[in-house]
Amino acid sequence: MNWITNYVRPKLNSMLGRREMPENLWIKDPSTGEMVFHKDLESNQWVIPASGHHMRIPAKDRLRFFFDEGKYETLESPKVATDPLKFRDEKKYIDRLKDYRSRTQQDDCIINATGTIEGLPIVATVQDFAFMGGSLGMAAGEAIIKAAETALAKKRPLVLFSASGGARMQEGILSLMQMPRTTVAVEMLKEAGLPYIVVLTNPTFGGVTASYAMLGDIQIAEPGTMIGFAGARVIEQTIREKLPEGFQSAEYLLDHGMIDMVVSRLEMKETVARILKIMMKQPASEAKAELAETAARAASV
Known part of the structure; x- marks a missing residue:
């Protein structure tokens, strides 16, 4: 025990009125x-x-800023089998899950919520990178499907914020199965005529990019977001060619037609609300009527 650090210094600080700086x-x-x-x-x-x-913004903070007056109701996460493959690398998968659940106070990486943006009722799904890199496993897949089913039952649009390194290796093929399952859930929304908006946040990679994250009716990305399937180094080593600078950035993908918009987080709520109101044929406010008219003309060209 270091008595100078652990005893003398705190005593001196308390005598002199000093406070530890966070x-x-x-x-x-x-x-x-x-x-x-x-x-x-x-x-x-x-x-x-x-x-x-x-x-990077915490998932619950994102929801608080996104919904009207910061008010929303979270949906209960579906229950799935824990550690079905009894996987172990440096530590047991079940212990790793307990660790992340303790750190984040979440069951897994997906949070579903219902609420309103500019008065429009929606269902929102946020993928939290802080929970095992937002990796897609059975729990995340079931949660996304539940969000789609809730949107269908309530006849509301679904807005999904993606953030992931890809599939969860500790669940093997069971993780990869979530790609077609979530794709089917998205198709159910489209068949019902309900909007599905995807907001790509940094980073979005792997099987998530190869499934529900690139199936939105409108693809929006935050500035500087890195989006892709495999990492740049892996691609370069595979094809043995030098890739363009920043070829996986949101701005590069926008220039090459892979996404529709790059929007600041500070303007995200207003932008998504405006798009949804146009898609659902709801009246826009007077201040936005001209913009809606311009969008309608552009769509008819």
């Missing part, structure tokens, strides 16, 4: 190196005010 009081902007006050960043939806760099 370690996360300031956060460094990865793009510019600027130090940003944590509270300012949090109130700005984890978007750096000066540079516009989009930091």
